[in-house]
Amino acid sequence: MISWQTIQTKLKEIAHLEKILALLSWDQETYMPPAATKSRSEQISFLVGEWHKRICDPWWDEVFTQRETIPDLSSDHKRILEIFKKDREKEVKIPLELATALATAVSEAFQAWQEARSQSDFSLFQPALQKIFDLSLEKAAALGYERENAYDAFLDLHEEGLTQKDFDPLAIEALKVIQKVLHTIQEKSTPPRKDFLSRNYPIEKQQLLCTWILPRIGFDTQRGRLDVSPHPFSTTIALDDVRLTTRYSENDPLGSLYSVLHEAGHGLYEQGFLPQWEDTPLAQAISLGIHESQSRFWENQIGRSMEFLTWLWPEMKRTYNGFLDDVTVEEVFRAVNEVKPSFIRTEADEVTYGLHIIIRYEIEKKLFAGEITLSEAPEVWNSLYTSYLGITPQNAREGILQDVHWSHGSFGYFPTYLLGNLYASQWYAVMGKTLDIPSLVRKGEFQPILEWMRTNIHQHGRRYDAQTLCERISGEPLNVVYFASYLKQRYESVYGISLPL
Amino acid sequence: MISWQTIQTKLKEIAHLEKILALLSWDQETYMPPAATKSRSEQISFLVGEWHKRICDPWWDEVFTQRETIPDLSSDHKRILEIFKKDREKEVKIPLELATALATAVSEAFQAWQEARSQSDFSLFQPALQKIFDLSLEKAAALGYERENAYDAFLDLHEEGLTQKDFDPLAIEALKVIQKVLHTIQEKSTPPRKDFLSRNYPIEKQQLLCTWILPRIGFDTQRGRLDVSPHPFSTTIALDDVRLTTRYSENDPLGSLYSVLHEAGHGLYEQGFLPQWEDTPLAQAISLGIHESQSRFWENQIGRSMEFLTWLWPEMKRTYNGFLDDVTVEEVFRAVNEVKPSFIRTEADEVTYGLHIIIRYEIEKKLFAGEITLSEAPEVWNSLYTSYLGITPQNAREGILQDVHWSHGSFGYFPTYLLGNLYASQWYAVMGKTLDIPSLVRKGEFQPILEWMRTNIHQHGRRYDAQTLCERISGEPLNVVYFASYLKQRYESVYGISLPL
Incomplete structure (x- = not known):
């Protein structure tokens, strides 16, 4: 029965x-x-x-x-x-x-x-x-x-309903925006000061700072914890047991800080599902793209803002006492937002990050369409890096071999990373209509921001698919306009230049 | 098929x-x-x-x-x-x-x-x-x-084949031995110096010392680890994944040391099963009593010996640099072997420990035989403490309520603790016939000792039952003679008195 x-x-x-x-x-x-x-x-x-x-x-x-x-x-x-x-x-x-x-x-x-x-x-x-x-x-x-697009089956596995037909225009538009930003910055700006980043920041102090931040942005440490692992990740053992990891390196204090903010974004999403729906899809994440929108939002939109750093600055100085006496918070702001082409996706800044994604997307598409063979992939990889980022990998380790995904058979995964960035910008724009985000962040009042996410996204679990959720929240489908306006606002402020967007 | x-x-x-x-x-x-x-x-x-x-x-x-x-x-x-x-x-x-x-x-x-x-x-x-x-x-x-002895069913659950008929004579004999030792020490000795134990020993240094010791006594840290928990325990997740826990208290450096040695004894047993029998009873512990013989052996026979402390002393002084400059290793030896009646079993010395076990055993026997009711148990408890230990619990927390076992329904569990002490002494005596234990321990050469355990006990898993194993190893059933001779040797040396055993 x-x-x-x-x-x-x-x-x-x-x-x-x-x-x-x-x-x-x-x-x-x-x-x-x-x-x-x-x-x-x-x-x-x-x-x-x-x-x-x-x-x-x-x-x-x-x-x-x-x-x-x-x-x-x-x-x-x-x-x-x-x-x-x-x-x-x-x-x-x-x-x-x-x-x-x-x-x-x-x-x-x-x-x-x-x-x-x-x-x-x-x-x-x-x-x-x-x-x-x-x-x-x-x-x-x-x-x-459908049709000839075997790759679509893999896109759908990681982002339900996503097809090349949907993603192509987003990728093309994002590529244009990113290249405009990148080229303008490269032409018109000078690199930020970064000497203070290579000082020795004791790991216990980095840990103290990270665990100080977590409850303040709303991560419930009664229902979760932070540990160390070689590759940072977040995982949900139960709605009351959400775990984050990070890694610490003595001369990279911002690496641990931003990986914790990123993973905390994932964790806040999982902690925001309704307990009465635990163990059903109504207490699950919609998609990898939506999940990534949460991590990116807290890492970038919030965490790399001048307001966030201003709020954090006294605690940062207290934690690393003496270490930062000759540094201003503006210098930190510019350092954590430096835009600079590099080979490794996971170390890329938020502007060039999208290029890494688009390159792998294009290669995966060509592979599934039979336009290139695997043996040709490294060369295509290198030439795309030269053309999009202006740098050429010197070896396969810093090129096509850098990421684990293919060895797992996870084709079609990378596009979700770009979707995450786009969604995060779209949420930021809509949230900004009802909340004065900069002023809240400046005061460390993250509760209304988290509440907005809870109400608009978290509590629904998988009640709506990603497309429907996006329309409900923003009244329009996902697009690159908000990503562009976010980049314009952020990087004009970082570099003191005007961006043609 | x-x-x-x-x-x-x-x-x-x-x-x-x-x-x-x-x-x-x-x-x-x-x-x-x-x-x-x-x-x-x-x-x-x-x-x-x-x-x-x-x-x-x-x-x-x-x-x-x-x-x-x-x-x-x-x-x-x-x-x-x-x-x-x-x-x-x-x-x-x-x-x-x-x-x-x-x-x-x-x-x-x-x-x-x-x-x-x-x-x-x-x-x-x-x-x-x-x-x-x-x-x-x-x-x-x-x-x-069999017969009227419902309690036997519970003894058997924790120590296969054990009955009251078997345990009674051991308990009676052990009681006699313990009381002789206790009374002689109480009459003829002066308390050891202990002021240095209440100094502030930083927890990180205690941790360093414990993790320094583990591989040296043969615990394979590639196949196991040490963590922290409120109640120390050991557990086996696989033969290649044996985990120990301890707890640290700033002014009790020996608490963590001896709980690690105790749990390591359990862990060494589990790491000693043969991999080809993993997931069968031939790679499982025979009984709780035999398990406890391993933990007690490393904690007491080895760990509290003058030779062990002499070996450890330079490392201990290095770890707690300066803290122990006014202390001699002989003073530490006497402090870690102080015999003194106390209320809490888990904090008892190795001599009076048995009394705590015998008291609970007697009460459990009476309960199952219907000789007393539960409501009478606290009074019986207190009067037995007065009679055996010469001290009377002032409240139920330091009396009958101290241990969790009854709340788990674990009646008949305690006797295995005493069996562990008796077995450990018996192994120690037999091992001493072929190995010069004091001299090996003095040099930190624990490998032959562990090898002896591996060959005689660990590798067999549950091939033999406890009684058979004991006869194979020592040529006779478990008895109290070796426990008595071990106590005599140890405590004559600790207190510089003669014990009438």
Whole structure:
């Protein structure tokens, strides 16, 4: 007898497995002893198997068939089933042999990528990557896509509903805006002072500053925590257990500060779901792009603003006592907003960041369209860097091998990073109509800003898809206009120049 | 078709669940955000349910029935099945309603105990404890026991095969030995110097010392780690992932040192199982008593010896530079071995420790025999303290409410602590026949000592039961003679007196 209660029980089992898996991965990245890799991967495989079994349980087909006759289903319940059905189809459509073959290929490719990266030799990665790529084409076919665009299947996996047709105009427009900003800055400005960034900032003091900031921007440390890991990330073990990580480097105090703000943005989103919907899609993030809009917003729109730094400045000086006596907050503002072409995406400033994304997007498109082969990819990569950023990678490590995503089979992931930047700017513009953001930030009053996010975005979970949410909030689809106006405002102020936008 | 492979697959699933549960609990005690208690207990319940389902799977009955006809079962495999069958029966015999009622009662009793303890009022705990106790009698009946001794069912749960009939003579003999030692020390000795223990020992330095020691006594930090928790414990997430915790207090540097040595003893045992038997009983501890023999051995026989302290002394002085300039290592030796009656078991010295165990054992026996009621227990408790230790608890918090075990329904647990001390002494005596322990320890050469444990105890897992192992190692059953001779040797040296043993 199918009822909301039986559905909920099954959803909860799936959610428990996902949460426990999140803990296993968090532990693996933070505290797990080095020799435990093998036993941990066995534990994870076991739980993934249990999860997969429950997702693919044919009982769900009955639920979807009988949906109209199940008693007492509210519209919320129906929306939950609708989302779950879509998610589930993406799992069910992949034949078990393909999933297994991909898992094996990924595990081999990850090792090959590490080796290739350490030797800066793409050819060591290429055969393993080719295997993943071929299997990924099969996966795209299994998932299904319209016309010839196999890549769309992968875009959809990371940003539901996204197609090349949607993303192309955004990428083209963003490219224009970024290049205008970049070229003007390169022509008309002088580099900011940065000597004070390479001083020795003790890690315990960086930690103190980060943990001082977190509760002040609204991150609930009773329901979350901050740890250290080689690659910063955030993860949700339960709505009351949201964990962030960062890394600390003695001579990069701003690296830890901005990675904490970034991850806190993700964490604030997860802490903002409604507890009554825990373990259902109504307490889940809409998409990677929307998630990234939260992290980018707190990192850039808020965290790199002059007002934020002015608010933080006394505490920063107190923490690093003496270290900053010869520095002004304006100099810090200019240093954290320096625009300068560089090779590594994760270290890029917020203007050139988009170029890294667009380059990988263009290459992935060409690969899936069969316009280039994998062996040609490094050359295309390098020439795109030369053309968009004016710099040419000297080796594959600082070029095409820099990111882990391909070794995971995560094609189509990068566009969500650019979407995050665009959404963040659009939210910032709309929020600015009802809130005096600079003045609130200047006083450290982040509550109204967080409330706005809670009300407009967090509380809905996946009730609306990204497009609908965007229209609800801003009255128009996602576009590059707000990104442009945000960049204009920020960088005219940083560099004291006029930007032609 | 039943084969060793199908059996192993099912055993592995059960083991994965146990390991993942161990991680969930470890995380709960160490890093979990405070507000996550509820979601964590849901995750744990879910996994316990999955575990229970697999343990009780009727498929196992078929396995046991067909045992003789399963092809290619080695004698090791047969031993594994024999042990698993016994373990499983203890689960299967408890009716689900009883298990559920006990789980509910325990969760209520734990809260009641915390409240009662904080108010030092046994009557606040008594009703909840009575409920657990009544259900425990039902549980004993379900498990089965001989003659009238329901308590035996609980002894067996914590130390397989242990009965009152076995333990009584050990307890009586140990009581005699302890009282002789205690009374002689009380009559003939003067208290050691202890002023230096209450100085301020920075926690980071205590941590440095503890992590310096661990690899030196053989704890593999690639396959394990040390963290902080309110109550020190050790847990095994995999044979390659053995975790210890301790707690630090600024003016109790020896508290952290000895709790680390104690937990490391547990951890060394778990790291010593053979990897090829992982996920079977042949890579599990025999019993709580044997486990405790390992922790006690490293904490007391080794860790509190003059030779250990002499070896550690230069590092200790280096770590606490300046702090110990007016102290001699002999003074430290006497301080860490002070014998003095006190109320709290976990803070007791190694001589009076046994009295705390014997008192609770006697009370539990009387309760299960119906000789006293729960309401009479606090009075019996106090009068036994007066009679055995010569001190009378002034309140229930330093008396009958001090330990959590009863609130968990863990009756019959305490005797394993005394068994641990007795076994440790017996191993020490036998080991001493082939190894010059004092001289090895003096030089910090712990490898032969650990090797002895590995060869004689660790590598066997549960191949032998505790009694058989003891006879194999020492040629005789467990007895109090070695405990007596160890105490005589140690405390004559500590106090410079002659002990009548």
